[in-house]
Amino acid sequence: xxxxxxxxxxxxxxxxxxxxxxxxxxxxxxxxxxxxxxxxxxxxxxxxxxxxxxxxxxxxxxxxxxxxxxxxxxxxxxxxxxxxxxxxxxxxxxxxxxxxxxxxxxxxxxxxxxxxxxxxxxxxxxxxxxxx
Ligand code: HEC
Numbered sequence: 001x002x003x004x005x006x007x008x009x010x011x012x013x014x015x016x017x018x019x020x021x022x023x024x025x026x027x028x029x030x031x032x033x034x035x036x037x038x039x040x041x042x043x044x045x046x047x048x049x050x051x052x053x054x055x056x057x058x059x060x061x062x063x064x065x066x067x068x069x070x071x072x073x074x075x076x077x078x079x080x081x082x083x084x085x086x087x088x089x090x091x092x093x094x095x096x097x098x099x100x101x102x103x104x105x106x107x108x109x110x111x112x113x114x115x116x117x118x119x120x121x122x123x124x125x126x127x128x129x130x131x132x
Contacts (some may be wrong), residue, residue, distance in 0.1 A: 043121025044112045050106065059125055069102045077127050083119055
């Protein structure tokens with residue numbers, strides 16, 4: 001009986017022990033400070049909110065509304081544009097840069113932090129060969 005009880009205690013406490021690191025507030029799951037990973041995570045949320053309709057959930061330019069536009073919304077994974085250009089077109093819209101007016105200007109919509117998070121996200125998904 002006693003042995004069974006001891007096994008029981010061991011079985012119950014093993015998962016608790018295993019889960020312990022996750023409860024630490026300084027662990028990787030709960031970054032105490034702002035990190036590049038946190039910026040990318042937030043940027044993905046901004047993207048899902050404002051950009052997904054045209055650029056698609058995978059940012060490959062295949063959003064639900066994509067077929068309405070010619071030229072099509074850009075594939076942001078294989079885009080060869082640098083961060084400065086992306087910042088410019090995101091803020092000012094396509095028309096200001098001599099491109100499609102259907103790429104809207106987001107300068108008045110996004111905060112500076114949202115914009116830099118978004119750019120961090122776009123950098124993180126880049127794959128010039130189109131392979132993910
Ligand atoms: C209403 C549809 C629409 C929405 C919403 C939209 N875009 Fe676009 N976007 C476009 C189109 C269309 C183009 C292509 C313009 C062209 O080729 O002339 C484009 C182009 C771009 C480019 C240029 C990429 C390259 O390689 O040239 C970037 C960067 C971009 N969009 C980012 C975004 C981001 C970030 C958001 C969300 C904040 C967003 N877009 C929301 C339609 C949209």
